[in-house]
Amino acid sequence: MATFWFIVIAILWTGFMVLEGFDFGVGALHGIVGQDDTGRRQVLNTIGPVWDGNEVWLITAAAAMFAAFPGWYATAFSGLYLALVLVLIALILRGVAIEYRQKRDSARWRRGWSTALIASSLLLPLLIGIALADFGYGLPINANQEFVGSFWDLLPFYSVVTGIGFLAMALLHGAVFLSIKTDEGPQLRAARLARLVAPIAVVLVFVVVVWTHAAVGSGALLSIVELATLVAVLAAVWLVMAGSWGWAFLATAITIAGMVLNIFTDMYPNVMVSSLDAANNLTIHNTSSASYSLKVMTVVLVVIFPVVLIYQSWAYRVFRRRVSTEQEVTAP
Amino acid sequence: MSNVDLARIQFAMTSIYHFLFVPLTIGLSFLTALLQTSWHRKGRPEDLRLTKFFGTLLVINIAVGVVTGLVQEFQFGMNWSAYSRFVGAVFGAPLAMEGLAAFFLESVFLGLWIFGWNRLSKRVHLATIWAVAVGGALSAAFIMAANSWMQRPVGYKINPTTGRAQLTDIWAVLTNTVFVWAYIHVLLASVVTACTVMLGVSAWHLRRRNSPEVFGRSARLALIILIPATLFSLMIGSHLGVIETRYQPVKISAAEANWNTCGPCSFSLFQIGGGNNDQTPTKIIQIPHLLSLLSTDSWNGTVQGLNQLQAQYEQQYGPGNYVPNVFIQYWSMRVMAYGGALVFLFSLIGGLLLWRGRLGHTRWFLRLAVWIAPLPFLINIAGWMLTENGRQPWIVQGLQLTKEGVSPSVGTATIVTSIIVFFLLYGILAIVCTVLMTHYARKQLAPEPEPGAEPAAEPEFIY
Numbered sequence: 001m002a003t004f005w006f007i008v009i010a011i012l013w014t015g016f017m018v019l020e021g022f023d024f025g026v027g028a029l030h031g032i033v034g035q036d037d038t039g040r041r042q043v044l045n046t047i048g049p050v051w052d053g054n055e056v057w058l059i060t061a062a063a064a065m066f067a068a069f070p071g072w073y074a075t076a077f078s079g080l081y082l083a084l085v086l087v088l089i090a091l092i093l094r095g096v097a098i099e100y101r102q103k104r105d106s107a108r109w110r111r112g113w114s115t116a117l118i119a120s121s122l123l124l125p126l127l128i129g130i131a132l133a134d135f136g137y138g139l140p141i142n143a144n145q146e147f148v149g150s151f152w153d154l155l156p157f158y159s160v161v162t163g164i165g166f167l168a169m170a171l172l173h174g175a176v177f178l179s180i181k182t183d184e185g186p187q188l189r190a191a192r193l194a195r196l197v198a199p200i201a202v203v204l205v206f207v208v209v210v211w212t213h214a215a216v217g218s219g220a221l222l223s224i225v226e227l228a229t230l231v232a233v234l235a236a237v238w239l240v241m242a243g244s245w246g247w248a249f250l251a252t253a254i255t256i257a258g259m260v261l262n263i264f265t266d267m268y269p270n271v272m273v274s275s276l277d278a279a280n281n282l283t284i285h286n287t288s289s290a291s292y293s294l295k296v297m298t299v300v301l302v303v304i305f306p307v308v309l310i311y312q313s314w315a316y317r318v319f320r321r322r323v324s325t326e327q328e329v330t331a332p
Numbered sequence: 333m334s335n336v337d338l339a340r341i342q343f344a345m346t347s348i349y350h351f352l353f354v355p356l357t358i359g360l361s362f363l364t365a366l367l368q369t370s371w372h373r374k375g376r377p378e379d380l381r382l383t384k385f386f387g388t389l390l391v392i393n394i395a396v397g398v399v400t401g402l403v404q405e406f407q408f409g410m411n412w413s414a415y416s417r418f419v420g421a422v423f424g425a426p427l428a429m430e431g432l433a434a435f436f437l438e439s440v441f442l443g444l445w446i447f448g449w450n451r452l453s454k455r456v457h458l459a460t461i462w463a464v465a466v467g468g469a470l471s472a473a474f475i476m477a478a479n480s481w482m483q484r485p486v487g488y489k490i491n492p493t494t495g496r497a498q499l500t501d502i503w504a505v506l507t508n509t510v511f512v513w514a515y516i517h518v519l520l521a522s523v524v525t526a527c528t529v530m531l532g533v534s535a536w537h538l539r540r541r542n543s544p545e546v547f548g549r550s551a552r553l554a555l556i557i558l559i560p561a562t563l564f565s566l567m568i569g570s571h572l573g574v575i576e577t578r579y580q581p582v583k584i585s586a587a588e589a590n591w592n593t594c595g596p597c598s599f600s601l602f603q604i605g606g607g608n609n610d611q612t613p614t615k616i617i618q619i620p621h622l623l624s625l626l627s628t629d630s631w632n633g634t635v636q637g638l639n640q641l642q643a644q645y646e647q648q649y650g651p652g653n654y655v656p657n658v659f660i661q662y663w664s665m666r667v668m669a670y671g672g673a674l675v676f677l678f679s680l681i682g683g684l685l686l687w688r689g690r691l692g693h694t695r696w697f698l699r700l701a702v703w704i705a706p707l708p709f710l711i712n713i714a715g716w717m718l719t720e721n722g723r724q725p726w727i728v729q730g731l732q733l734t735k736e737g738v739s740p741s742v743g744t745a746t747i748v749t750s751i752i753v754f755f756l757l758y759g760i761l762a763i764v765c766t767v768l769m770t771h772y773a774r775k776q777l778a779p780e781p782e783p784g785a786e787p788a789a790e791p792e793f794i795y
Contacts, residue, residue: 041795048795049447052398053440060431062405067428070420070496077409077416078739084406085750089757092399096761099395102795103768146413146741289421290491293499300429308436315440318451 001295002288005068006271008301010264012064013132014257016057017125017166018173021256022249023051025174027094027121031114033178033189040114041102042325046181049319051098053312055091067297071145071287072271079139079147080131083154087127090120122167129166132260133159136216136267138275145282158215165208166259168201172236173252179245183324191243198237205233205255209262216273217266225265229258336735338747339411344720345751346403348713349758353397355712358472358519359526360390361465365458366553372458378546381777386530386550387461388772391446396765398439403754411747415727415737422488422499423478426506430474438467447794472522473515480511482728483719484579490731497731510579513572514719520565521715524675525708527558531682532705533773535698538691543777548692551701555682555691562676569672569715570626576722577627580729581636582645582654583722584627586661588635589613595634597623602666607659611639649730656724664717671711678704 026047034040065073077084097117101110137158140149175197178190209226217223222230236251267273271287274280288294364387371379405427408416416424441463448457481488487504488497499505534551538544577584589603591611599622606613624633638655645654678700685691692698723729727737 044795045447049443050440052443053436056431056435056439059402059405059435060428062409063424063428063431066405066408066416066420067424070417070424073409073420073424074413074416074739077406078411078413078741081410081739081742081746082749084410085753088403088406089753091402092757092761095399096395096764098795099391100764100768103392104771144740145417148741289424290498293421293425296499296502297425297428300432304432308432308440312436312440315444318444319447 001291001298002068002284003269004298005064005288005294006264006268006284009061009064009068010261012057012061013264014260016054016061017128017260018253018256019054019057020051021125021166021170021253022173022177023047023054024121024125024170025172026178027098027117027174028171029174029178029190029193031118033175033182033186033193035185035189037107037110038325039186040110042182042323043178043186044098044101045323046178048098050315052095053315055095064297068289068294069271069284069287070289072282075141075145075147075272075282075287076131076135079141079149080134080154082151083127083131087124087131090123090127093117094120094124121170125166125170126163129163130155130159132166132263133162133212135272136212136263136270138273140276141272141274141280141282142276143280145280145287148276158211161204161211162208162259162263165201165204166256168197168204169252169256169259172197172201172240173249173256176236176240176245176249176252180249181323183322191245194240194248198240202233202237205259206230208259212262212266216263223262223265225258225261229255229262232258334735335742335744335747336738338744338751339738339742340734342411342747342751342754343407346400346407346754346758347720348716349762350397350400350404351712351716352709353393353400354472355518355522355525355708356529357390357394357397358465358468358522359524360386360393360529361461361468362523363526363530363553363557364390365461365465367550368458368461372454378549381543381546382550385775385777386533387445389529389533389769391442392765392768392772394442396761400758400761410750411739411742412727412737413739413741415732417496418732418737419481419497419728422481422485422497422505425499425502426474426478426481430471434467434471434474436467438464438471441467469519472518476515476518477506477508477511479719480508480514481505483514483576483723484508484510485728485731497728509575510572513568513575517565517568517572517715520561520568521708521712523557523561524565525712527554527561528675528701528705528708530554531558532702535701536774539695539698539702544692546777551691552686555679555686558675558679559683562672562679566669566672566676569668571629573626574629577635580722582638582641582656583661583718585636585638585641586656586658586722587665587718588623588627589658589662590623590635590637591639592637593634593640594637595624596621596632597627597635599623599626603662606662608655608657652725652733654725656721660717660721664714664721667714668711668718671707671714675704675707675711 026043030040030043034043065076093116097113097120101113101117134154137156139147140153142148172194175190175194179187179194182190209229213222213226232251232254236248236255239248239251269284270281271284272282364383367379367386368383371383441460444452445457445460445464448460452460486508487499487501489500490496491498531551531554534547534554537547538551573584588599589606590597598618598620600615601617601619603613603615621631623635625631627633627635642654646652682691682697685694685697725733725735727734
């Protein structure tokens with residue numbers, strides 16, 4: 001039962017990073033890709049209807065950790081305190097920026113929110129990537145499952161590199177998404193950016209995958225998930241260069257999913273590794289709720305989650321059309 | 333100041349701030365859905381214009397509500413990790429259900445509603461705003477179930493080996509009497525909040541004769557709902573007091589600064605002085621029997637005194653101070669109750685004017701309606717102060733003390749940093765949101781389309 005909920009949480013984090021991944025990329029790139037105000041609005045309207053629903057994956061992932069593994073939630077959230085303050089600031093600014101940017105017809109107002117949106121969209125995949133990497137890599141955790149380090153202990157070199165890997169992939173993912181969803185100027189610029197970021201991303205993903213295997217995983221050979229991630233990222237680069245955007249999007253989505261899943265599969269059954277003593281590791285067993293809680297939540301999950309997936313996919317279907325500048329011109 | 337005090341300040345600050353946006357979101361999504369339903373059924377263009385007008389205010393408000401809600405979810409683990417460890421198995425379950433069952437619904441369908449005006453059929457588009465309203469109300473249900481468990485823990489046992497709370501009966505958690513009544517109270521308070529805002533905004537325009545035939549409709553709708561919602565909210569709140577007296581007698585005795593057991597007990601309208609160090613404040617205008625009636629539902633009911641309760645708790649839980657801040661209790665109760673009564677009186681006057689057909693022309697009432705709009709927000713905050721402060725020194729009534737719930741690994745400097753950061757950020761957001769809200773609330777309605785002309789297409793770019 002605990003293993004089942006570990007998988008559920010891994011899937012929720014994966015869903016969040018894949019879906020919100022392109023929102024981050026779009027947010028970070030909307031200034032360059034959009035260029036002028038009309039272009040920027042065109043770019044933001046590609047994620048406008050769906051970004052908020054994507055963020056709920058994060059809320060649900062955190063709440064599921066709280067309910068299913070209170071010990072994990074407690075140690076992680078109190079240990080990563082200052083990093084989470086930064087994450088929250090960025091999440092707050094980003095959400096408000098997307099919603100408020102067009103609400104006033106003033107160049108200064110819009111420039112201000114654009115800056116906030118770009119900064120927060122760059123910061124979030126980096127910080128969340130670092131946090132996920134920390135879980136597997138290890139943090140100073142004592143025998144009472146309490147974090148005993150400082151802010152700088154949250155930033156081992158491995159985690160920072162992993163964070164940068166997630167950032168690069170979010171940018172690529174976003175650029176590919178925009179290549180599908182926009183036209184004319186923004187589409188050209190997004191495609192150019194995708195081709196620029198792709199080679200950097202592929203190198204970073206290789207480093208991250210191999211390092212994750214070495215630092216967190218076990219065995220000499222890479223796991224199937226790790227291999228799949230490498231294949232996916234190579235495919236992504238190739239498809240980006242070939243300009244096959246639909247397939248490229250699928251490949252970048254699989255790459256990001258693989259990067260998250262690698263961390264979870266490699267650290268299982270640990271949920272947070274202690275760098276002080278392996279005996280202090282948080283595992284699914286010593287942090288989980290009793291089986292009755294897990295059973296209740298499993299019932300709720302099995303009944304409701306499929307419905308959520310259906311209406312969220314339907315929302316994507318409703319807004320599947322390319323967002324074009326021409327429609328803006330014809331509107332009053 | 334200890335870490336516990338700082339963590340409490342942070343929680344109070346972020347929760348109060350978050351709850352400025354929540355009730356308006358819940359209430360206004362419901363009212364907007366009603367307006368759109370009316371448009372859908374009767375086809376009057378005024379209703380469509382009102383739907384879009386108040387829908388815009390809803391969207392501006394929801395943006396801040398959603399992002400500050402993230403802070404709420406994270407800070408249990410950040411500042412209250414010992415609490416989270418202790419109760420996660422029980423308290424976390426409703427939060428996880430909230431994410432799955434309510435937040436997805438609210439967020440996905442809000443996106444569909446904002447962007448779906450000319451992508452979805454009218455009927456489906458109408459359904460999306462109802463989904464948003466239902467999602468908001470559902471999320472309140474789960475969070476109130478979790479909160480009510482802290483007020484009156486049920487459906488759990490303490491695991492003897494881990495010493496932590498363990499869920500044994502989810503049904504008991506979801507049918508907790510405190511939860512049922514508190515939830516209805518919160519929903520009604522949300523509707524009251526949204527109605528006063530809608531009425532205030534409409535009144536502002538009516539005084540200036542901006543599209544009076546349109547804003548007259550929204551004023552009427554708000555008023556018709558406001559009267560019963562306020563009445564029921566007062567009645568349910570009063571009944572909630574009786575229930576809380578049963579499970580948290582200290583909370584109610586502190587709200588009356590009732591130090592010694594009495595029966596029948598009188599209720600004081602005001603007092604001078606009073607507090608934890610002053611047991612004999614000067615009580616002004618005492619209404620005999622009212623406290624007995626309010627807290628026990630009987631004319632001569634006995635209400636326990638704080639001194640007696642303190643002695644009883646010391647025996648039960650060991651030495652310690654079990655009396656919350658009496659000053660806060662006494663006055664938050666009165667701000668809530670008097671404010672509620674004032675809103676009810678105001679709504680009755682409005683109802684009378686509406687009945688006589690004078691609502692749109694009574695200028696002093698229209699001016700008053702603008703000024704009364706912020707009052708429910710104050711009442712809501714007072715209500716939460718009463719509830720949460722009244723539970724102190726417990727974080728979970730009878731199970732865990734607040735000081736035992738705080739994160740042991742988080743230092744003072746860290747908490748202070750985050751308090752300052754959130755204070756500044758929330759301050760800026762408050763200004764920005766208020767500026768936008770007033771800007772859009774004062775905006776003229778979009779001109780009515782020419783009769784017979786095709787309705788103007790929605791702009792493709794919403795953002």
